[in-house]
Amino acid sequence: MSADTTSSDLKKTPLFDLHQELGGKMVPFAGYAMPVQYPMGIMGEHSHTRTRTGLFDVSHMGQVILTGDSYEAVARAFETLVPMDVLGLKEGRQRYGLFTNDAGGIEDDLMFANRGDHLFVVVNAACKDADIARMKAALEPAVTVTPVTDRALVALQGPGAEAALAALTPAARDMSFMDVATLDLDGVEIWVSRSGYTGEDGYEISIPEAHAETVVRKLLAQDGVAPIGLGARDSLRLEGGMCLYGHDIDATTGPIAASLGWAIQKVRRPNGDRAGGFPGAAAVFAEIEAGASQRRVGLKPEGRAPMREGVLLFKEAEGGEPIGRVTSGGFGPTVGGPVAMGYVSADLSQVGTTLFGELRGKRQPITVHALPFVAANFKR
Amino acid sequence: MKYTEEHEWLLAESDDLITVGITNHAAEQLGDVVFVELPEVGTEVSKDDEIVVIESVKAASDILAPLDGEIVEVNEALADNPGKVNEDPQGEAWFFKIKPSDLSPMDDYMDEAGYKDFIG
Incomplete structure (x- = not known):
């Protein structure tokens, strides 16, 4: 039923040996051999993260440092690639961002942080080569784009995350949601942000490759x-209402259709002090002014049957053309039933609207639901 | 007990009644089962019809009718408690009982030793 998937052409993270030791079931993901689950199982691991603390290897993601004459110089340059307020981001703070293309679509989503004299960017694994090429082409030589290839990245998520990290480096306790800091953990310099991809409180921690396994063993202890x-x-990020690039957002979906307009600060919007100046600004502004024809929404299928990516959505129980589609869907262990997100016609995007998803030839009710499905538990 | 290459087990209660479920191996491979859709009692099925849908946290899969015949009983308890499939796939979590109209495919299905070899 399952072939050996840890073939030699897959890249390994610095934690590969540890995953195997812990019984991780390794699968190919974005060119890396990554653990899809451990012996606890997906459902158990999900619940464990919501109630205790989960540790995730996300070393496959791209970590990139942008340097220049000053943070301000780097920020101004980076604003030509993203519709975010980079210049106004305070030192020691992180923000969610989007690379846009000339049509106003999303090339990737990312996190960027003001780390004093430089900008630290974390991008998706599947997009990192393209992102690095994009940044180099657009920003060099005034800004130097340096991929960080000698550090692991892990996420520590859940209500026990603070206690776990603070036991090893007490200053972690003083960080608020979206703060970033350089901390010392038994002599190892770690770059920490208080953020994550689960809807729970927690941290993302960049660790020098040579110390990654040691630090992770200390966290697991x-x-x-x-x-x-x-x-x-x-399943955690889906319940948390967060987008998965390549599924819920892609090069054809704009930020407004993706319901990510909140990520575009006022200063970069029409009539802002630094309005526009990013790829596809005209298209994004047109969507801001007129609204998008489709919107990304949360969707709750009735009954127990999950509606997964690709399920077509209809206004009526019979007949008519599709008015949308599911882009992510599955079972939400904390919700205790199926959850999904997808795109629907803007006029049918109000919370509470009942639509129909076509599942194995039969249309089943599915209701537009507020996101997130599970209330976020961030330390503001 | 007989086994199919689709990882079903078949238990002949009599020549007129075969109980069908999925194997321990299949349940393990599927991961946590979250949804089971069963056929209606009285449905006439042909061998290889897709008659049960199983959804796990990972994916959706089908169970095929292993024989021609009529569905005479289904395990309603699975609809409310799909997790049973992981707990006891070769016991309490049977899926349906079929009254076969042609028993001959039974001869082609594997015995336990054959199935063990099959899954390696």
């Missing part, structure tokens, strides 16, 4: 910390 695979990462 803390009370209630368990390793969590990509399977639960996906």
Whole structure:
């Protein structure tokens, strides 16, 4: 039923040996051999992260440092690639961002942080080569784009995350949601942000490759910390209402259709002090002014049957053309039933609107639901 | 007990009644089962019809009718408690009982030793 998937052409993260030791079931993901689950299983790992603490290897993601004459110089340059307020981001703070294309579509989503004298960017694994090429082409030589290839990245997520990390480096406790800091963990310099992809409180921690396994073993030794695979990462982020690039957002979806307009600060919007100046600004502004014809929404299928990516959505129980589609869907262990997100016609995007999803030839009710499905538990 | 290459087990209660479920191996491969859709009692099925849908946290899969015949009973408890499929796939979590109209495919299905070899 399953072939050996840890073939030699897959890249390994610095934690590969540890995953195997912990019984991780390795699968190919974005060119890397990654653990999809451990013996606890996806459902158990999901619940564990919501109630205790989960540790995720996300070393496959791209970490990039942008340097120049000053943070201000780098920020101004980076604003030509993203519709975010980079210049106004305070030192020690992180923000969610989007690379746009000339049509106003989304090339990738990312996190960027003001780390004093430089900008630190984290991008998706599947997009990182293209993102690095894009940044180099647009920003060099005034800005130097340096991929960080000698550091692991892990996420520590859940209500016990603070206690677990603070036991090893007490200053972690003083960080608020979206703060970033350089901390010392038993002599190892770690770059920490208080953020994540689960809807829970927690941290993302960049660790020098040579110390990655040691630091992760110390984290796993803390009370209630368990390793969590990509399977639960996906169900956690889906309940948390967060987009998966290549599924919920892509080069053809604009930020407004994607319901990510909140990520575009006022200063970059029409009539802002630094309005526009990013790829596809005219298209994005047109969507801001007129609204998008489709919107990304949360969707709750009635009954127990999951509606997964690709399920077509209809206004009526019979007949008519599709008015949308599911882009992510599955079972939400914390919700205790199926959850999904997808795009629907803007006029049918109001919370509470009942639509129909076509599943194995039969149309089943599915209702537009507020996102997130599970209330966020961030430390503001 | 007989086994199919689709990882079903078949237990002949009599020549007129075969109970069908999925194997421990299949349940393990599927992961946590979250949804089971069963056929209606009285449905006439042909061998290889897709008659049960199983959804796990990972994916959707089908169970095929292993024989021609009529569905005479289904395990309603699975609809409310799909997790049973992981707990006891070769016991309490049977899927349906079929009254076969042609028993001959039974001869082609594997015995336990054959199935063990098949899954390696």
